Amino acid sequence: MSRYWTEKIAFVLMTLAAALVVIPIILVAGYIVYRGAGAINGEFLFGMPFDGMKQGGIFPATVGTVVLTLGTAIAALPLGIGAAIYLAEYARDNLLTHMIRMAIINLAGIPSVVYGLFGLGLFVLAMHFGTSILAGSLTLGLLTLPVVISTAEEAILTVPQSFRVVSISLGGTRWQTIRYQVLPHALPGIITGVILGLERAAGETAPILFTVAAFYLPRLPHSLFDQTMALPYHLYVVSTQVPGMPASMQFGTALVLLAFVLSLNIVATIIRSRVRRQRHW
Amino acid sequence: MSKAIELYGQQAKERRQRAGEWIVENLVRISGISAIVFVVLVFFFLIREGLPAFWQVQPGNLFGTKWYPTFGFFGILPLICGSLLVTVGAIVIALPLGIATAIYMRELAPGWLREILKPLVEILAGIPSVVLGFLGMVAVAPLLRTWLDMPTGLSAFAGALMLAYMALPTIISVADDAIDAVPKSYRDAALALGANHWQTIWRVVLPAARSGVLIGVMLGIGRAIGETMAVMMVTGNAARMPDGLLAIFQPARTMTATIAAEMGEVANGSTHYHVLFAVGIVLFVITFLINALASVLMVRSGPRRGGQLLG
Numbered sequence: 001m002s003r004y005w006t007e008k009i010a011f012v013l014m015t016l017a018a019a020l021v022v023i024p025i026i027l028v029a030g031y032i033v034y035r036g037a038g039a040i041n042g043e044f045l046f047g048m049p050f051d052g053m054k055q056g057g058i059f060p061a062t063v064g065t066v067v068l069t070l071g072t073a074i075a076a077l078p079l080g081i082g083a084a085i086y087l088a089e090y091a092r093d094n095l096l097t098h099m100i101r102m103a104i105i106n107l108a109g110i111p112s113v114v115y116g117l118f119g120l121g122l123f124v125l126a127m128h129f130g131t132s133i134l135a136g137s138l139t140l141g142l143l144t145l146p147v148v149i150s151t152a153e154e155a156i157l158t159v160p161q162s163f164r165v166v167s168i169s170l171g172g173t174r175w176q177t178i179r180y181q182v183l184p185h186a187l188p189g190i191i192t193g194v195i196l197g198l199e200r201a202a203g204e205t206a207p208i209l210f211t212v213a214a215f216y217l218p219r220l221p222h223s224l225f226d227q228t229m230a231l232p233y234h235l236y237v238v239s240t241q242v243p244g245m246p247a248s249m250q251f252g253t254a255l256v257l258l259a260f261v262l263s264l265n266i267v268a269t270i271i272r273s274r275v276r277r278q279r280h281w
Numbered sequence: 282m283s284k285a286i287e288l289y290g291q292q293a294k295e296r297r298q299r300a301g302e303w304i305v306e307n308l309v310r311i312s313g314i315s316a317i318v319f320v321v322l323v324f325f326f327l328i329r330e331g332l333p334a335f336w337q338v339q340p341g342n343l344f345g346t347k348w349y350p351t352f353g354f355f356g357i358l359p360l361i362c363g364s365l366l367v368t369v370g371a372i373v374i375a376l377p378l379g380i381a382t383a384i385y386m387r388e389l390a391p392g393w394l395r396e397i398l399k400p401l402v403e404i405l406a407g408i409p410s411v412v413l414g415f416l417g418m419v420a421v422a423p424l425l426r427t428w429l430d431m432p433t434g435l436s437a438f439a440g441a442l443m444l445a446y447m448a449l450p451t452i453i454s455v456a457d458d459a460i461d462a463v464p465k466s467y468r469d470a471a472l473a474l475g476a477n478h479w480q481t482i483w484r485v486v487l488p489a490a491r492s493g494v495l496i497g498v499m500l501g502i503g504r505a506i507g508e509t510m511a512v513m514m515v516t517g518n519a520a521r522m523p524d525g526l527l528a529i530f531q532p533a534r535t536m537t538a539t540i541a542a543e544m545g546e547v548a549n550g551s552t553h554y555h556v557l558f559a560v561g562i563v564l565f566v567i568t569f570l571i572n573a574l575a576s577v578l579m580v581r582s583g584p585r586r587g588g589q590l591l592g
């Protein structure tokens with residue numbers, strides 16, 4: 001066979017592979033919108049579930065997911081950005097730095113269900129937080145930490161060295177340089193990374209299974225030590241745990257969850273592309 | 282006199298500033314070190330809650346082939362095999378698809394199409410696993426049932442399919458970076474010697490990118506073996522030892538799914554509870570090793586310079 005035909009066949013195969021990857025993504029999103037859109041109405045979005053979740057809405061689950069996402073941000077941000085500043089601006093090339101980097105890679109690789117076990121062992125049982133928003137937020141925050149650290153560090157490293165040199169030559173101290181020169185310029189990149197981390201946390205089910213999620217709790221959470229429903233767990237419950245669940249409830253929940261997660265993604269993408277356009281260095 | 286006061290004030294200001302610098306530096310250092318602390322804490326709590334399993338359950342039972350916790354059989358081998366089966370299946374599907382897609386996106390696709398494909402792959406990475414699992418249950422499993430003539434369609438293969446799509450974004454993006462990192466001079470040399478586009482890709486670009494591609498595969502495996510919800514919802518959850526290659530078309534149960542499904546129903550401190558943590562230890566160790574290997578590869582392949590030859 002001539003090499004001409006080998007090339008033709010290879011390229012057709014590559015194209016087919018790409019189509020096999022991409023078309024299911026479009027089908028998945030399209031199918032959920034198609035089947036779920038009919039369920040979306042005021043009662044579904046803002047009503048309490050009743051009749052064993054077969055009727056009513058998913059409001060407590062949506063609120064729970066929003067609360068957990070905020071809690072995750074509060075838990076992960078200070079430590080994550082602090083660690084990123086340390087790695088980018090202070091850390092020397094020594095054993096400690098290597099160990100921190102290894103630790104971050106490993107944190108990123110720990111399965112989400114193992115985070116759930118850890119959250120159960122430390123926050124729920126050992127620290128006596130019980131199954132609570134606090135325990136769930138801390139667990140999800142820990143899961144998000146490696147994402148926040150690595151994206152924030154990357155954002156800090158894109159700030160040109162000359163900015164630092166100028167600031168220090170004008171008499172600025174190290175922290176003043178970071179505070180007034182580096183962080184403001186790195187901020188949009190950091191925000192993008194944080195939102196992408198939160199996107200992952202918002203869709204996670206396994207870590208909240210034993211730390212916060214309530215099977216059926218048709219009211220809004222009262223305090224940090226309260227359990228709450230959450231969209232991912234609710235989708236799991238309505239699709240596997242309750243027989244005779246109407247399909248519209250299932251697809252509607254899937255659609256709301258997908259919309260919430262993807263809207264975070266879109267916000268991050270917009271910030272990122274806007275920053276790239278405005279950057280002058 | 283006033284000069285002395287001024288000087289004194291300046292010194293005090295400098296001292297305050299230096300103290301501030303010291304505090305900030307140590308705060309961020311502590312944040313950095315916290316990453317190490319957390320890894321150690323995770324491992325410590327898994328050990329603390331999981332270790333009792335190793336003396337509460339006979340080794341022959343714990344490493345046996347039967348998982349019936351209600352009858353006191355805690356054999357974790359079928360769970361490990363289930364995880365391996367599903368993960369290997371996922372990689373066999375995702376590896377060729379992922380590399381081919383990366384090649385297509387970087388080498389063949391016109392610019393406008395690439396701008397559409399990239400965000401689509403990012404969207405795939407963002408779809409929560411429980412949503413994919415749900416679709417697997419209501420759409421993919423019924424299709425498999427009719428096409429492959431299976432009893433329910435809920436099988437290790439369905440799980441592998443879901444996992445493959447969850448691992449694809451990782452494999453594609455790492456392979457894409459690896460292909461991008463191949464020096465342009467390699468390409469130019471191959472083309473100048475008369476190779477056509479495909480020969481250049483197949484004989485020059487891919488071999489030069491192989492270590493990067495390998496890292497992508499490792500990270501993909503790490504991601505796949507730790508996946509929980511999608512797998513739990515579509516594999517049919519039967520803890521049985523696979524008997525041969527066709528076991529992929531039968532129900533299976535992974536370590537992750539077992540923890541997620543059973544932890545909610547066990548009494549804290551019971552044998553079953555400790556064994557589930559022990560399964561968590563096995564998972565932690567496997568992913569730890571895979572990630573350590575990937576990070577070693579990453580350090581070794583490092584930033585590639587133009588003059589460096591393959592390797």
